[in-house]
Amino acid sequence: xxxxxxxxxxxxxxxxxxxxxxxxxxxxxxxxxxxxxxxxxxxxxxxxxxxxxxxxxxxxxxxxxxxxxxxxxxxxxxxxxxxxxxxxxxxxxxxxxxxxxxxxxxxxxxxxxxxxxxxxxxxxxxxxxxxxxxxxxxxxxxxxxxxxxxxxxxxxxxxxxxxxxxxxxxxxx
Numbered sequence: 001x002x003x004x005x006x007x008x009x010x011x012x013x014x015x016x017x018x019x020x021x022x023x024x025x026x027x028x029x030x031x032x033x034x035x036x037x038x039x040x041x042x043x044x045x046x047x048x049x050x051x052x053x054x055x056x057x058x059x060x061x062x063x064x065x066x067x068x069x070x071x072x073x074x075x076x077x078x079x080x081x082x083x084x085x086x087x088x089x090x091x092x093x094x095x096x097x098x099x100x101x102x103x104x105x106x107x108x109x110x111x112x113x114x115x116x117x118x119x120x121x122x123x124x125x126x127x128x129x130x131x132x133x134x135x136x137x138x139x140x141x142x143x144x145x146x147x148x149x150x151x152x153x154x155x156x157x158x159x160x161x162x163x164x165x166x167x168x169x170x171x172x173x
Contacts, residue, residue, distance in 0.1 A: 008030070008031070009028065009029065009030050010028075010029045010071055010072060010161075010164070011026060011027070011028050011029070011037070011068060011069060011070040011071055011072070012026070012027045012029065012070060012071075012072045012073070012074055012157040012160050012161060013025075013026055013061075013064065013065065013068065013070035013072070013073045013074070013101075013106075013157070014026075014027065014073075014074045014075075014153040014154055014155070014156035014157025014158070014159075014160070015061070015073065015074070015075040015076070015094075015097050015153055015156060016076050016149050016150075016152035016153040016155075016156060017057075017075060017076060017078075017090055017093040017094040017096075017097055018089075018090060018093055018149065019044060019050075019053055019054075019057075019089035019090065019092060019093045020043065020044060020045075020046075021041050021042070021043050021044075021147075021149045022041065022042040022057050022060075022061075022093055022097065022149070023039075023040075023041055023147065023148075023149025023150045023151075023152055023153035024038075024039060024040060024041070024042065024061070024064055024150070024153045025038070025039040025150055025151075025153040025154035025156075025157055026038040026039065026064070026068045026070060026157070027139070027154065027157040027158065027161065029161055034138065034139055034158070034161065035139075036139050036141075036154065037068060038064070038067070038068050039146065039150045039153065039154060040150065041147060041149050041150060042056065042057050042060040042061070044056055044057070050092070054092055054093065054095075054096040055096075057093055057096040057097060057100075058096040058097065058099055058100045059100075061096070061097045061100035061101065062100045062103065062104075065100065065101065065104050065106070070106065071106065072106065072107055072109065072160060073097075073098075073101040073106050073107070073108045073109070074108075074109045074110075074111060074156045074157050074159060074160035075094060075097060075098065075108060075109070075110055075111075075156060076094075076110075076111060076112075076113060076116060076152065076156050077094075077110045077111060077112045077113070078090050078091050078094060109160050109163065111156060111159045111160070111163075115159065116131070116152075116155050116156055116159045117130075117131060117155075119155075119158065119159040119162045119163070120134045120135060120138070120155045120158050120159060120162075121134045128148045128151075128152070131151060131152065131155050132146065132148060132151040134155075135151045135154045135155050135158065136151070138158060139154060139158075
């Protein structure tokens with residue numbers, strides 16, 4: 001299947017990177033129909049070496065790609081944090097996930113946190129709770145049984161879907 005957006009079917013792996021918890025969610029798009037086909041968290045502990053933690057993230061992303069066969073990956077861009085160590089750890093987790101996607105020659109789309117909130121909620125300063133509620137509503141969940149890491153990852157996938165729809169609309173003009 002072509003890696004470009006297709007109105008027929010696309011499978012998007014959304015990733016909310018973090019060194020301690022990386023959230024992921026897989027959204028299958030068929031036309032304008034959206035369905036979550038998998039989601040979860042990759043957890044590491046500070047007891048593990050940093051390289052082992054990053055290796056675990058990359059390895060689990062590879063397994064997720066092998067299991068669900070996404071044809072696109074969407075990942076949250078790093079924001080400038082007040083805590084430099086925290087920002088570096090997030091950047092390293094992003095890199096581990098992106099390298100895993102690159103090994104499968106998957107295109108990776110990056111979205112700023114504010115752009116994700118605008119795409120999903122319509123407001124760039126939305127709270128995590130608001131993002132989670134809109135993700136649940138758009139994907140048909142009845143209760144908030146997802147962690148913020150998972151709902152944020154699904155929000156990243158939904159942002160790619162919205163972005164791809166915009167690309168299609170522009171191409172038609």
